Amino acid sequence: MTLDVVILAAGQGKRMRSNTPKVLHPLAGKPMLRHVIDTALQLDAHRLHVVIGHGGDQVRLALGNSALNFAVQHEQRGTGHAVAQVADDLDQDKVLVLYGDVPLIRHETLQGLLSQVDERRMGLLTVTLEDPTGYGRIVRDAQNEVVAIVEHKDASEQQRAITECNTGIMAMTRAQLQRWLPQLSADNAQGEYYLTDVVAMAAAEGVSVATAQPSSPLEVEGVNNRSQLARLERAYQAGVAEALLEAGVALADPSRLDVRGRLVCGQDVSIDVGCVFEGEVELGEGVHVGPYCVIRNSHIGAGSVIESHSVLDGVETEGLTHIGPFARLRPGTRLAAKAKVGNFVETKNAEVGEGSKINHLSYVGDARLGKSVNVGAGTITCNYDGTHKHFTDIGDEVFVGSNSALVAPLVLGRGVTVGAGSTISKDVEAGALTVARGRQVTKRDWPRPRKNQSGEH
Ligand code: UD1
Numbered sequence: 093m094t095l096d097v098v099i100l101a102a103g104q105g106k107r108m109r110s111n112t113p114k115v116l117h118p119l120a121g122k123p124m125l126r127h128v129i130d131t132a133l134q135l136d137a138h139r140l141h142v143v144i145g146h147g148g149d150q151v152r153l154a155l156g157n158s159a160l161n162f163a164v165q166h167e168q169r170g171t172g173h174a175v176a177q178v179a180d181d182l183d184q185d186k187v188l189v190l191y192g193d194v195p196l197i198r199h200e201t202l203q204g205l206l207s208q209v210d211e212r213r214m215g216l217l218t219v220t221l222e223d224p225t226g227y228g229r230i231v232r233d234a235q236n237e238v239v240a241i242v243e244h245k246d247a248s249e250q251q252r253a254i255t256e257c258n259t260g261i262m263a264m265t266r267a268q269l270q271r272w273l274p275q276l277s278a279d280n281a282q283g284e285y286y287l288t289d290v291v292a293m294a295a296a297e298g299v300s301v302a303t304a305q306p307s308s309p310l311e312v313e314g315v316n317n318r319s320q321l322a323r324l325e326r327a328y329q330a331g332v333a334e335a336l337l338e339a340g341v342a343l344a345d346p347s348r349l350d351v352r353g354r355l356v357c358g359q360d361v362s363i364d365v366g367c368v369f370e371g372e373v374e375l376g377e378g379v380h381v382g383p384y385c386v387i388r389n390s391h392i393g394a395g396s397v398i399e400s401h402s403v404l405d406g407v408e409t410e411g412l413t414h415i416g417p418f419a420r421l422r423p424g425t426r427l428a429a430k431a432k433v434g435n436f437v438e439t440k441n442a443e444v445g446e447g448s449k450i451n452h453l454s455y456v457g458d459a460r461l462g463k464s465v466n467v468g469a470g471t472i473t474c475n476y477d478g479t480h481k482h483f484t485d486i487g488d489e490v491f492v493g494s495n496s497a498l499v500a501p502l503v504l505g506r507g508v509t510v511g512a513g514s515t516i517s518k519d520v521e522a523g524a525l526t527v528a529r530g531r532q533v534t535k536r537d538w539p540r541p542r543k544n545q546s547g548e549h
């Protein structure tokens with residue numbers, strides 16, 4: 093049977109105390125709503141419908157380009173009213189309702205729920221909580237059949253003692269939903285159209301309510317404030333860390349790791365404390381990452397060592413390389429085997445050949461370094477003239493003395509030696525020594541100025 097998914101995301105999220113709509117707050121670097129959408133996409137749905145309201149334009153903008161059907165709920169008059177905003181757009185066999193602020197729901201759980209739905213059964217995801225305060229309670233009859241959901245505010249003392257709660261996630265056929273939605277009323281404690289009232293309608297019609305439970309309550313936990321979001325973040329990260337440990341990655345402390353994207357590791361990778369991985373990161377076999385590194389969209393070759401406090405973004409390394417501590421490698425940095433980039437070095441759009449070293453305090457941008465190049469401390473490629481970027485091409489075995497400025501565009505031929513402290517702005521042919529600095533003048537019998545006896549100058 094084909095499927096429409098409806099994601100409710102119109103709520104304001106006042107308790108986040110933020111200008112950003114609640115569902116756009118990131119969990120593991122990705123908006124909560126995006127997590128829900130990505131999970132829904134795994135269900136092979138025909139279309140995803142997102143009900144937006146507060147900050148709707150921002151939500152639309154943030155999630156633009158994806159094939160989503162947005163519907164605006166101008167006034168938040170309850171979950172039933174929210175679903176009604178897309179009722180006319182639903183044209184598949186089944187409908188699944190999700191919340192945009194319940195980010196950790198798993199597609200396996202939803203698949204289990206959906207498999208129970210047919211003309212004679214609707215599906216309801218429930219969870220048993222020690223403290224059910226605030227949740228809708230699942231009311232069952234003597235045969236243990238679900239007959240209604242009663243919202244906390246409408247519940248009797250006796251009903252409040254029920255610990256089986258409504259997660260809000262439910263599924264039914266389109267025919268059922270379109271039959272029941274128009275029958276909802278706002279005659280309740282909150283004056284809202286409760287979607288949950290369809291459960292009693294189902295029971296009254298003899299449609300049974302099949303329930304399913306998540307594998308962990310975390311899956312169905314909603315976010316209303318930053319404290320809940322932070323808790324879900326840690327739970328998510330704990331799951332990522334556990335999976336890495338199981339895959340054979342050594343983590344100095346699984347509670348001090350953050351993966352905001354996808355981290356793929358070869359065998360015997362070790363990661364020290366406080367590291368953040370963003371986007372798509374791949375660490376080859378035996379890579380060691382020291383403490384407090386940030387690595388984004390990078391591919392690190394086998395055996396490489398990244399020492400502490402290094403920041404890598406868009407880096408490709410091939411074979412064993414040595415990076416850091418305190419290195420900043422920006423997009424377009426490519427390191428060949430045995431290359432070394434040391435402390436306080438910044439690189440950008442730079443290809444560093446095999447065995448080449450930039451050990452200290454340098455900026456190398458828009459450049460190619462051949463093999464076995466040695467770049468002395470304090471070397472700068474002056475790649476920018478205020479308008480355009482220019483390229484520096486450094487041949488194999490070039491030796492650049494410390495504190496040199498290489499003014500691009502510039503070609504240093506193979507084996508060139510640049511004297512320390514030079515400002516080089518003209519190409520140099522292979523094998524030559526080039527020096528461009530003020531000559532040192534030494535005066536042997538030079539009288540240093542002295543104050544005279546009377547104190548006058
Ligand atoms: C809802 C359920 C309750 C359940 C709880 C689980 C109803 C009537 N109650 O209660 O049984 O235990 O969730 O968390 O359904 N939303 C809209 N438009 C609206 C109202 C809500 O888009 O007019 C969205 C919210 O943004 C949120 C979700 O629907 O994502 C749930 O709304 P919320 O106000 O949190 O519902 P609860 O009262 O908590």
Ligand code: MG
Binds near residue numbers: 314
């Ligand atoms: Mg709620």
